[in-house]
Amino acid sequence: MNLSCDVIHDLLPLYYDKVCTDRTRDMVDEHLLSCDACSRELADLQTRVGVSADPSAEAAPLRALAALLRRRRRLAFLLGVFAVSVLGVAGCLIGLATNPGWVDADGLLHEPFALIPLGWMFGLIAVVSGAAALVVGTRKRAH
Ligand SMILES: [Zn+2]
Numbered sequence: 001m002n003l004s005c006d007v008i009h010d011l012l013p014l015y016y017d018k019v020c021t022d023r024t025r026d027m028v029d030e031h032l033l034s035c036d037a038c039s040r041e042l043a044d045l046q047t048r049v050g051v052s053a054d055p056s057a058e059a060a061p062l063r064a065l066a067a068l069l070r071r072r073r074r075l076a077f078l079l080g081v082f083a084v085s086v087l088g089v090a091g092c093l094i095g096l097a098t099n100p101g102w103v104d105a106d107g108l109l110h111e112p113f114a115l116i117p118l119g120w121m122f123g124l125i126a127v128v129s130g131a132a133a134l135v136v137g138t139r140k141r142a143h
Contacts (some may be wrong), residue, residue, distance in 0.1 A: 003031055008038045014047050071136060078133035085126035093120030 003011075008031050014020040015028045032039050092115040101111030 003027055005031075005035060005038055008032075008035070009041065012042055012045055013091070016042065016049065071139075075133055075136045078129050078136060081129040082126055082133055083120045085129060088122030089119055089126060092116075092122060 008028060009022060009027055011024060015025060018025075020028070032042060094120070095112055096114045099112045101109060103109050
């Protein structure tokens, strides 16, 4: 079957994307062997589509934006942990300062001892998360 250039023109995008049937592909191949205009059109299509269809080039700005958002999210998380830890330290200090402890009638000391290790734990978390936030916040971009 001999197809007209108009039909080939309509089929070239499918041919280029390799989504046409083998039979159609064979017919287009056969036509391209004998028709310079359609061969040029295919070459032009390859040039145009080949440049814009580079997924890595198109995705580069989106990947950079995604990396920036990931970094900001990580920084926000670390700052949140830091803030909560600082509040925890402050709460423990206030708790210890406002509850000096007392001795009951049996001579048993009642003091909020649990606030001491809890305060140290919050302090350690605050130091680690603050340092991590500093590193994430001041690190230069990868590219
Ligand atoms: Zn043709």
